[in-house]
Amino acid sequence: MKKSFKIAMLTMLVSMIALAGCGAKGTDEQAAAGGKSEDGKLKPYKITLVYPGTAQKDLAVVQEEMSKYLTEKINATIELKPIEWGSWDDKTNLMKISNEPFDLMFTASWYYYPRDAAKGQYLELDDLMNQYGKDIPDVLGPDFIKGSRIGGKLYALPTKKEFGQGFGLLLSKKLVDKYKFDVNGVKSIEDVEKMLGTIKANEPGVTPIISRKFTNVWEAANYDNIIAHIAVARGSKEIKAIDKLEDPKYIDFYKRMNVWYKNGWFDKDILTSDTDQAMNMIKAGKGFAVASSLKPGKDKEMSLTSGTEVVQMETAGPFTTTGDAQGAMLGISRTSEDPARAMMFLNLLYTDKKLLNMLDWGVEGKHYVKKSENVIDYPEGVTADTQAYPSPGGWMFGNQFNSFLWANEDPQKWEQFQKFNDSAERSIILGFAFNQEPVKAEMAAIENVNKEFEASLGTGAVDAEKTIAKWKEKRDAAGFDKVKAEVDKQLQEWAAAQK
Amino acid sequence: MQQKNIFSTSMIHLFFWLFTIVSLIPFALIFMVSITDEDSIAMNGYSLFPSKISFAAYTFLFNDFSEIAKAYGVTMITTVIGTAVSLLITALFAYPLSRSGLPFRRTLSFYIFFTMLFSGGMVPWYMTYVNMFDMKNTLLSMIIPNLLLSAFNVLLMRSFFANSIPESVVESATIDGASEIMIFFKIVVPLSLPIMATIGLFNTLSYWNDWYNCMLFIDKPELYNIQYLMTKTLTNIQYLIMKSSSSAQAGDLLAKMPRETVRMALAIVGIAPLLFAYPFFQKYYISGITSGAVKG
Numbered sequence: 061m062k063k064s065f066k067i068a069m070l071t072m073l074v075s076m077i078a079l080a081g082c083g084a085k086g087t088d089e090q091a092a093a094g095g096k097s098e099d100g101k102l103k104p105y106k107i108t109l110v111y112p113g114t115a116q117k118d119l120a121v122v123q124e125e126m127s128k129y130l131t132e133k134i135n136a137t138i139e140l141k142p143i144e145w146g147s148w149d150d151k152t153n154l155m156k157i158s159n160e161p162f163d164l165m166f167t168a169s170w171y172y173y174p175r176d177a178a179k180g181q182y183l184e185l186d187d188l189m190n191q192y193g194k195d196i197p198d199v200l201g202p203d204f205i206k207g208s209r210i211g212g213k214l215y216a217l218p219t220k221k222e223f224g225q226g227f228g229l230l231l232s233k234k235l236v237d238k239y240k241f242d243v244n245g246v247k248s249i250e251d252v253e254k255m256l257g258t259i260k261a262n263e264p265g266v267t268p269i270i271s272r273k274f275t276n277v278w279e280a281a282n283y284d285n286i287i288a289h290i291a292v293a294r295g296s297k298e299i300k301a302i303d304k305l306e307d308p309k310y311i312d313f314y315k316r317m318n319v320w321y322k323n324g325w326f327d328k329d330i331l332t333s334d335t336d337q338a339m340n341m342i343k344a345g346k347g348f349a350v351a352s353s354l355k356p357g358k359d360k361e362m363s364l365t366s367g368t369e370v371v372q373m374e375t376a377g378p379f380t381t382t383g384d385a386q387g388a389m390l391g392i393s394r395t396s397e398d399p400a401r402a403m404m405f406l407n408l409l410y411t412d413k414k415l416l417n418m419l420d421w422g423v424e425g426k427h428y429v430k431k432s433e434n435v436i437d438y439p440e441g442v443t444a445d446t447q448a449y450p451s452p453g454g455w456m457f458g459n460q461f462n463s464f465l466w467a468n469e470d471p472q473k474w475e476q477f478q479k480f481n482d483s484a485e486r487s488i489i490l491g492f493a494f495n496q497e498p499v500k501a502e503m504a505a506i507e508n509v510n511k512e513f514e515a516s517l518g519t520g521a522v523d524a525e526k527t528i529a530k531w532k533e534k535r536d537a538a539g540f541d542k543v544k545a546e547v548d549k550q551l552q553e554w555a556a557a558q559k
Numbered sequence: 560m561q562q563k564n565i566f567s568t569s570m571i572h573l574f575f576w577l578f579t580i581v582s583l584i585p586f587a588l589i590f591m592v593s594i595t596d597e598d599s600i601a602m603n604g605y606s607l608f609p610s611k612i613s614f615a616a617y618t619f620l621f622n623d624f625s626e627i628a629k630a631y632g633v634t635m636i637t638t639v640i641g642t643a644v645s646l647l648i649t650a651l652f653a654y655p656l657s658r659s660g661l662p663f664r665r666t667l668s669f670y671i672f673f674t675m676l677f678s679g680g681m682v683p684w685y686m687t688y689v690n691m692f693d694m695k696n697t698l699l700s701m702i703i704p705n706l707l708l709s710a711f712n713v714l715l716m717r718s719f720f721a722n723s724i725p726e727s728v729v730e731s732a733t734i735d736g737a738s739e740i741m742i743f744f745k746i747v748v749p750l751s752l753p754i755m756a757t758i759g760l761f762n763t764l765s766y767w768n769d770w771y772n773c774m775l776f777i778d779k780p781e782l783y784n785i786q787y788l789m790t791k792t793l794t795n796i797q798y799l800i801m802k803s804s805s806s807a808q809a810g811d812l813l814a815k816m817p818r819e820t821v822r823m824a825l826a827i828v829g830i831a832p833l834l835f836a837y838p839f840f841q842k843y844y845i846s847g848i849t850s851g852a853v854k855g
Contacts, residue, residue, distance in 0.1 A: 154682065
């Protein structure tokens with residue numbers, strides 16, 4: 061036994077040394093190559109772009125075409141590296157930890173941006189942008205960039221797209237026409253109730269409103285949510301976090317949901333039903349409304365993807381929070397061997413229409429044909445099901461306003477987006493992002509409690525006051541005070557840095 | 560007596576009939592959903608007897624079959640090579656361990672046992688294969704990591720050799736002048752078909768069902784295996800549902816995912832071949848159990 065133990069230890073030691081050697085080698089190489097770019101002439105370089113999505117059949121074709129174009133512009137080629145949404149966490153975490161070299165990576169506030177920035181995964185971009193990305197601030201405007209900063213520092217650049225969220229309902233067009241509902245302007249919750257009541261009374265077999273998304277949308281429309289139901293109320297004049305569960309407005313809303321439930325306005329699967337299911341029900345003529353975050357043309361988009369016509373109706377004006385500014389971004393990895401070139405590429409994504417549209421839609425003549433200057437359509441014989449380069453999602457890259465529009469889209473889309481962006485109400489804490497790390501343990505416990513109550517409260521099936529009281533009790537036991545104190549502290553620091 | 564016998568036999572039969580039906584219903588449902596008309600699912604939900612039958616999902620899948628065909632190719636290559644090599648290595652490791660004359664026998668046993676209790680951890684494990692052996696985007700990455708040699712299988716096989724192959728059989732072969740290699744291949748292996756079939760089946764299943772290695776090590780879609788092709792669709796959908804409350808884009812993406820029927824059709828395409836492989840192994844199972852007895 062003694063001998064075997066010795067041998068085991070020896071094996072472990074040997075493998076540890078081997079691994080350590082390997083790791084050290086990796087970092088040395090980077091340090092030597094990092095950040096160098098020759099004056100005047102640029103060395104050839106391959107930029108790696110990592111983003112979530114499914115690799116298309118013609119990815120290689122598009123990659124080659126982009127590389128050709130990029131070689132002319134900045135003497136670089138590109139490797140597109142889509143990673144499946146479902147594998148993203150496992151795969152990218154290992155890539156980051158194992159020092160795998162790559163240049164640009166997609167990130168967002170809902171996609172680990174604050175965490176990765178705190179860990180130092182992304183390079184600080186201000187200097188690089190001033191040197192190699194001079195056009196970007198003009199394209200994005202100050203609000204967007206301000207909203208992207210963490211602790212005053214810029215770690216990733218946001219896509220220029222809708223800057224804010226609208227809130228409301230998608231309604232079955234058939235029923236809206238039948239009852240001649242007025243869907244223009246911002247509707248109050250009483251107006252919505254009238255409509256749902258009409259449907260309930262006159263359309264047996266039609267569920268007036270599907271899924272508990274309405275509560276999500278209402279909360280997002282009325283609060284800038286920080287974490288764990290700590291939020292800053294919309295329209296608040298001072299930077300002060302409140303506990304939503306103690307807000308009378310919040311309690312009243314859920315009392316109302318309880319009434320809705322008792323009226324039988326919700327579907328019977330409300331606990332689990334989602335937008336997908338709701339659209340199916342509307343399509344089948346069994347549903348009337350589903351809540352959704354809105355942007356210009358959202359109803360058209362949804363009509364196209366679901367195959368049934370819906371119209372959108374606003375229940376609150378557009379609102380911009382940090383989450384919207386950081387909704388889709390590209391960061392430069394610390395493992396990039398030439399961050400300057402990555403920044404040049406980013407600069408092109410914001411300014412070069414040709415490059416961006418190649419990435420968004422593929423090669424002209426092969427994957428799309430031009431109908432007019434900015435409008436494109438499928439080439440003959442190609443349909444949505446047979447296209448070889450379905451778009452990876454223009455909302456992830458650069459300046460979406462430069463992206464071509466499809467023949468079935470509103471030709472005024474980007475003008476409308478601009479109007480929407482200008483009209484959206486900015487949250488007083490735009491740019492504040494909460495770093496969860498210090499209260500991670502408490503958050504895990506609170507999250508569990510929240511899960512339990514959020515769902516039942518959201519269905520409207522329970523008495524609001526009692527449930528919220530119980531919820532508060534359990535949540536306090538899970539360490540809520542500590543989280544609240546941390547939020548207050550970070551918020552104060554942030555507010556001080558703004559002056 | 561006769562009466563009772565018939566009664567109990569029929570009860571046993573009934574039980575197994577019911578058990579078989581309960582096991583088969585999920586498969587039947589998946590198959591029926593895969594050939595149901597999409598609209599009829601939206602209207603009536605899942606049903607074993609769909610109101611309208613449509614093969615649209617299969618037309619959609621086979622419209623571009625090259626992706627599935629390639630994935631099948633990858634799975635088959637890794638499964639065949641992986642199973643064969645893995646079985647050989649496992650047997651070659653387990654057999655000496657079962658022989659009492661082996662020097663350092665206990666140490667070697669402990670060494671393999673040790674890996675069952677402790678592992679190097681995820682990150683060093685990944686770095687070993689990616690940074691040291693450069694296995695990213697190779698077929699090897701779907702054969703070697705985690706799958707090639709399982710300590711549990713080695714110990715299982717060792718116990719089988721130790722308990723079921725009497726020392727006297729080996730001795731008698733030695734007296735007849737057989738070399739160690741010959742003893743192993745000519746005598747021990749034929750006598751061990753049951754364990755070989757069992758471990759072989761374990762290996763086949765774990766290679767066929769593996770998507771984790773593919774997920775971690777493979778970036779190139781032409782090297783995806785069939786399980787990952789299916790898993791990714793499902794995990795993508797789950798993931799986007801999870802994120803859809805925090806990002807409007809995730810909700811939009813969700814709407815573009817393959818429809819219900821396509822997912823089910825994909826599942827059918829994925830499991831079908833394995834259903835055919837089972838009877839093949841079963842043959843060896845039975846012959847293995849009935850043979851191999853030593854007289855005296």
